[in-house]
Amino acid sequence: MPLHVIDEAKRCLNCKKPMCMEGCPIKTPIPEMIQLFLNGHITDAGEKIFKNNTLSIVCSLICNHENQCEGHCVLGKKGSAIHISSIENYISENYFYKLKNGNVKKNGKKVGIIGAGPAGITIAVILAQRGYDITIFESKEKIGGVMRYGIPEFRLPKSILERYEKKLYEMGIKIRPNTSVGSSISIDDMFRDGYKAIFIGIGVWKPNTLHIKGETLGNAHYAINYLTNPDVYQLGESVNIIGAGNSAMDVARTALRHGVKKVTIFSRHDYFAASQREVDYAKIDGVEFLVHMQPIEIVDEGCIFVELECDGKGTLTPIAGTEKLYEADSTIIAISQGPKDNATLSTKGIQVQDNGLLVTNTFGETTRDGIFAAGDVVRGAKTVVEAVAYSKKVADAMDEYMKSLD
Ligand code: SF4
Numbered sequence: 001m002p003l004h005v006i007d008e009a010k011r012c013l014n015c016k017k018p019m020c021m022e023g024c025p026i027k028t029p030i031p032e033m034i035q036l037f038l039n040g041h042i043t044d045a046g047e048k049i050f051k052n053n054t055l056s057i058v059c060s061l062i063c064n065h066e067n068q069c070e071g072h073c074v075l076g077k078k079g080s081a082i083h084i085s086s087i088e089n090y091i092s093e094n095y096f097y098k099l100k101n102g103n104v105k106k107n108g109k110k111v112g113i114i115g116a117g118p119a120g121i122t123i124a125v126i127l128a129q130r131g132y133d134i135t136i137f138e139s140k141e142k143i144g145g146v147m148r149y150g151i152p153e154f155r156l157p158k159s160i161l162e163r164y165e166k167k168l169y170e171m172g173i174k175i176r177p178n179t180s181v182g183s184s185i186s187i188d189d190m191f192r193d194g195y196k197a198i199f200i201g202i203g204v205w206k207p208n209t210l211h212i213k214g215e216t217l218g219n220a221h222y223a224i225n226y227l228t229n230p231d232v233y234q235l236g237e238s239v240n241i242i243g244a245g246n247s248a249m250d251v252a253r254t255a256l257r258h259g260v261k262k263v264t265i266f267s268r269h270d271y272f273a274a275s276q277r278e279v280d281y282a283k284i285d286g287v288e289f290l291v292h293m294q295p296i297e298i299v300d301e302g303c304i305f306v307e308l309e310c311d312g313k314g315t316l317t318p319i320a321g322t323e324k325l326y327e328a329d330s331t332i333i334a335i336s337q338g339p340k341d342n343a344t345l346s347t348k349g350i351q352v353q354d355n356g357l358l359v360t361n362t363f364g365e366t367t368r369d370g371i372f373a374a375g376d377v378v379r380g381a382k383t384v385v386e387a388v389a390y391s392k393k394v395a396d397a398m399d400e401y402m403k404s405l406d
Pocket of ligand 1: 011012013014015018019020021030031072073074075082084
């Protein structure tokens with residue numbers, strides 16, 4: 001067992017009012033987890049956090065800990081916060097191999113899950129553990145959604161998702177890869193075939209665009225497309241990235257690992273949407289940052305930007321005469337995603353907002369009886385932990401709904 005994890009755990013004060021939990025979007029029982037771990041009950045600790053968060057291994061690696069649990073730890077005020085993520089990762093890894101579906105009594109009710117991202121996996125696992133007969137329909141060849149196709153290997157190893165996939169099969173969950181609901185088969189077909197409830201968690205995959213000249217050129221790409229499979233891109237030696245969220249950092253660091261020599265991130269603001277840790281890593285990796293820059297046009301030689309002036313109250317104004325070409329072989333636009341036109345969403349009775357996101361109530365019920373939704377397709381691009389936290393509520397609502405049919 002790595003000594004530093006035990007040492008970190010020993011530093012925990014087991015606070016009566018644990019601020020670390022206050023900062024955690026899914027309220028991981030951190031002090032309890034740590035005390036169980038220290039007292040030799042690592043399996044109980046693992047079971048507790050897995051029950052609370054199906055994707056605890058993933059979250060221990062990719063959450064924005066410095067703003068969440070670790071950022072709220074009381075010890076961080078005067079010294080260094082407990083490295084909660086490392087402890088959680090160690091316990092979660094240890095427990096994952098032991099996780100069994102047990103002798104769950106099957107209730108014979110079929111549930112269809114459309115989309116194997118964070119929301120879909122969470123709901124599949126929770127309902128399988130309650131005896132439901134689960135089938136996941138995934139349009140891509142592998143499970144994971146944004147965790148596989150939007151987060152690079154160096155932040156989240158794909159082997160973790162392979163292990164999750166194996167575990168889903170062990171739990172008796174069926175998976176239909178390469179299957180888009182809404183093309184050959186529809187939600188109505190699923191109801192015909194006996195599904196009692198259907199969950200939609202198809203994520204958001206349509207890149208937001210800048211609406212500037214040059215976005216269709218051969219040297220312009222979108223972040224989510226690039227991250228889906230960086231190996232198939234020939235970016236050249238230099239890349240300009242527009243946007244400064246976590247995706248932009250992922251693109252920058254991935255590009256450097258794929259042979260690009262010079263990467264520059266251009267941001268409108270002098271603060272970044274990405275977590276400070278990701279920004280720090282990007283800087284360490286050699287990424288340059290230019291702030292108060294607004295793109296005007298993408299050209300074959302790079303991208304033309306204009307500098308912005310801040311009035312001190314947050315309003316940014318272009319400075320006339322500062323337009324300049326910043327040369328680069330490729331430009332990647334990383335300004336988040338929205339919902340794609342998807343045949344699943346044109347199912348009769350499902351209401352979609354003007355922005356393409358699904359209409360649901362707070363329990364994830366769509367406007368059609370028996371169809372539920374959660375994750376990014378309901379709330380826009382959010383973090384994995386937020387998707388899991390919300391999906392837990394939706395799983396309970398689906399369970400209640402299906403019991404009410406008896
Ligand atoms: Fe331990 Fe820090 Fe949480 Fe207190 S706030 S229980 S010291 S991790």
